Amino acid sequence: MYNIIVCFKQILDIDQMKIDEKTQEPITKNLPYRLEDLSKNAIEEAVRIKEKHGGKVIGITFGGEQATLAMKEALAMGVDEGIILKGYKENNPELTSEVLAKKISTLKYDIVIMGNASADSYTGLVPGKVARKLNIPILGNAIKLELQENVARITRSMEDVNYIVESKLPALITVEQEINEPRLPPLIQIMAAGRKPMKVEEIQVNVQSSKRVIYNKAPKSDRKRIIFEDIDKGVEEVTRFLRSEAK
Amino acid sequence: MNAMIFSEKGELAAQIATMFRGKYDFDIYTTSDFPLDSYGARNVFKLTGPSIYADNISEFLARIFREKNYDFIAIGSSVMGREVSSLLSEILHLEAITEIMKLELNGEYFVTERFFYGGKTVIREESRARIFTFLPGLVDPMPVDTKSTISQLEVDIPSNVKIVNRIEKPKGSVNLEKAEIIVSAGRGIGKKEGLGIIQQLADILHGEVGGSRPVCLDYHWLSEERQVGLSGKRVKPKIYIAVGISGQVQHIAGMRGSKTVIAINKDKNAPIFNECDYGIVGDLYTVLPRLIENLKK
Ligand SMILES: Cc1cc2nc3c(=O)[nH]c(=O)nc-3n(C[C@H](O)[C@H](O)[C@H](O)COP(=O)(O)OP(=O)(O)OC[C@H]3O[C@@H](n4cnc5c(N)ncnc54)[C@H](O)[C@@H]3O)c2cc1C
Numbered sequence: 001m002y003n004i005i006v007c008f009k010q011i012l013d014i015d016q017m018k019i020d021e022k023t024q025e026p027i028t029k030n031l032p033y034r035l036e037d038l039s040k041n042a043i044e045e046a047v048r049i050k051e052k053h054g055g056k057v058i059g060i061t062f063g064g065e066q067a068t069l070a071m072k073e074a075l076a077m078g079v080d081e082g083i084i085l086k087g088y089k090e091n092n093p094e095l096t097s098e099v100l101a102k103k104i105s106t107l108k109y110d111i112v113i114m115g116n117a118s119a120d121s122y123t124g125l126v127p128g129k130v131a132r133k134l135n136i137p138i139l140g141n142a143i144k145l146e147l148q149e150n151v152a153r154i155t156r157s158m159e160d161v162n163y164i165v166e167s168k169l170p171a172l173i174t175v176e177q178e179i180n181e182p183r184l185p186p187l188i189q190i191m192a193a194g195r196k197p198m199k200v201e202e203i204q205v206n207v208q209s210s211k212r213v214i215y216n217k218a219p220k221s222d223r224k225r226i227i228f229e230d231i232d233k234g235v236e237e238v239t240r241f242l243r244s245e246a247k
Numbered sequence: 248m249n250a251m252i253f254s255e256k257g258e259l260a261a262q263i264a265t266m267f268r269g270k271y272d273f274d275i276y277t278t279s280d281f282p283l284d285s286y287g288a289r290n291v292f293k294l295t296g297p298s299i300y301a302d303n304i305s306e307f308l309a310r311i312f313r314e315k316n317y318d319f320i321a322i323g324s325s326v327m328g329r330e331v332s333s334l335l336s337e338i339l340h341l342e343a344i345t346e347i348m349k350l351e352l353n354g355e356y357f358v359t360e361r362f363f364y365g366g367k368t369v370i371r372e373e374s375r376a377r378i379f380t381f382l383p384g385l386v387d388p389m390p391v392d393t394k395s396t397i398s399q400l401e402v403d404i405p406s407n408v409k410i411v412n413r414i415e416k417p418k419g420s421v422n423l424e425k426a427e428i429i430v431s432a433g434r435g436i437g438k439k440e441g442l443g444i445i446q447q448l449a450d451i452l453h454g455e456v457g458g459s460r461p462v463c464l465d466y467h468w469l470s471e472e473r474q475v476g477l478s479g480k481r482v483k484p485k486i487y488i489a490v491g492i493s494g495q496v497q498h499i500a501g502m503r504g505s506k507t508v509i510a511i512n513k514d515k516n517a518p519i520f521n522e523c524d525y526g527i528v529g530d531l532y533t534v535l536p537r538l539i540e541n542l543k544k
């Protein structure tokens with residue numbers, strides 16, 4: 001039996017994001033939100049631990065107005081209880097880690113699970129900062145996780161080598177995409193998710209960042225975009241190009 | 248300004264040193280055996296110890312950072328490097344910015360550039376951050392004539408994590424960053440055998456084979472060192488041919504530096520067609536044999 005906490009993040013759907021041709025800035029208006037990619041793997045792993053060893057999964061997200069949506073999806077995937085912390089504004093690892101650590105420290109936990117880096121900002125700072133604030137070991141970049149008694153053992157995937165590493169619980173574990181295939185909850189579970197306990201709390205933490213955005217723009221793309229739907233024509237043109245350029 | 252450079256990968260430390268030379272004074276800290284004595288550092292410290300992990304090395308570096316009064320820390324961006332940056336940020340109460348590709352000093356502020364929105368945009372920020380991780384491959388390491396002093400430092404702080412085993416990943420010798428022509432395979436090839444035809448095209452063009460993340464990491468059809476993208480290699484060939492790759496932002500982030508991009512995909516709405524110079528809408532198993540046949544003539 002383990003008390004498991006999973007932290008997940010909701011992000012703008014970056015795959016649907018368009019760029020304003022004039023300003024080169026991303027158009028975020030009316031863009032839907034979705035659960036962040038590795039956060040999904042984190043949820044899946046948390047639920048699998050519970051299914052294998054028993055226990056309870058608490059899901060925490062620090063988000064904005066739309067956070068309920070993300071929470072419902074997590075609950076449908078098998079999270080037992082949800083805590084929505086409201087007040088997220090922008091990418092600020094200082095604030096996010098403080099908010100999450102503060103909340104987690106009021107709860108009972110053996111394992112905290114997070115994604116290794118978020119798909120939109122790709123900073124990867126939150127897990128380490130939370131682990132340090134909670135004063136627990138961090139086992140990072142897991143592509144495999146095993147629990148035995150009071151010890152977590154992971155396969156840690158590095159650039160050119162894997163390590164098997166372990167530590168005593170409580171510990172914070174970050175997961176990589178390869179660790180699992182997140183489930184798609186059936187409709188009946190999404191409906192049932194509405195009945196699971198979900199708390200919403202306004203956050204009382206104020207941590208400023210010294211960061212100021214000068215710009216956030218798409219790099220200029222001068223691609224020609226000559227697209228052939230006629231395969232014969234396309235093959236002919238591309239052959240000609242490759243003949244002249246690929247020497 | 249006085250910088251502490253850390254990377255467990257010697258090559259990354261050498262790259263950062265090459266960028267810093269003439270701008271900042273710096274010492275290099277590393278666990279690597281890569282020869283770092285000729286990259287312009289005042290001192291190179293080889294960190295040793297029985298069990299070096301992210302937590303104890305961070306404690307150790309933090310202690311030295313304070314003792315030696317460095318102004319900022321530059322770290323090679325890797326799994327270990329990013330983790331160390333997050334821990335150092337907490338221990339030293341300094342903001343960190345990870346995965347940067349540019350660093351400029353502006354008075355008390357540092358101006359940084361990094362990818363955002365999964366690689367769709369570049370964000371330029373100024374901040375009082377003092378810890379940075381640098382993307383690999385920003386410059387080629389360039390040695391100088393002067394030699395740095397080299398000494399050893401023992402990491403005398405225990406880790407809370409036990410290293411049980413080390414498992415080497417299969418390694419080739421491909422250097423995608425330097426390749427002039429890359430033919431990359433995506434999930435669209437459908438099966439490992441599909442790589443045969445990708446390799447054929449690459450051979451005719453004297454190019455290298457690369458791949459998207461699913462092909463390299465999820466299915467292991469290609470080795471990880473061939474992964475192109477945000478979390479893989481950033482390549483800048485003359486010609487990049489994306490075959491059966493949808494063109495998600497994280498992939499684009501790795502191949503945006505290519506001079507000419509050719510895409511082959513059966514879905515005409517695939518985002519890759521917005522990021523290519525020439526695109527052929529069609530089944531790769533129809534298109535590639537014809538292309539190869541034509542090129543052979
Ligand atoms: C934090 C993070 C980091 C990431 N880093 C990277 C990275 O470094 N590199 C990377 O690549 N991805 C990365 N990803 C994953 C990325 O988001 C995408 O999932 C991935 O790039 C998709 O790979 P793909 O295009 O091969 O597969 P898919 O998206 O599944 O696309 C397959 C394509 O093949 C086409 N196709 C299918 N059959 C055929 C056929 N017979 N002929 C022609 N076309 C066909 C389909 O139309 C489709 O467009 C990252 C994700 C996250 C969250």
Ligand SMILES: Nc1ncnc2c1ncn2[C@@H]1O[C@H](COP(=O)(O)O)[C@@H](O)[C@H]1O
Binds near residue numbers: 039123
């Ligand atoms: N706002 C948030 N709420 C909950 N968890 C978060 C939040 N931001 C980041 N995380 C967690 O931290 C991981 C890494 O994010 P980051 O450090 O932002 O790259 C994510 O995959 C989440 O598990």
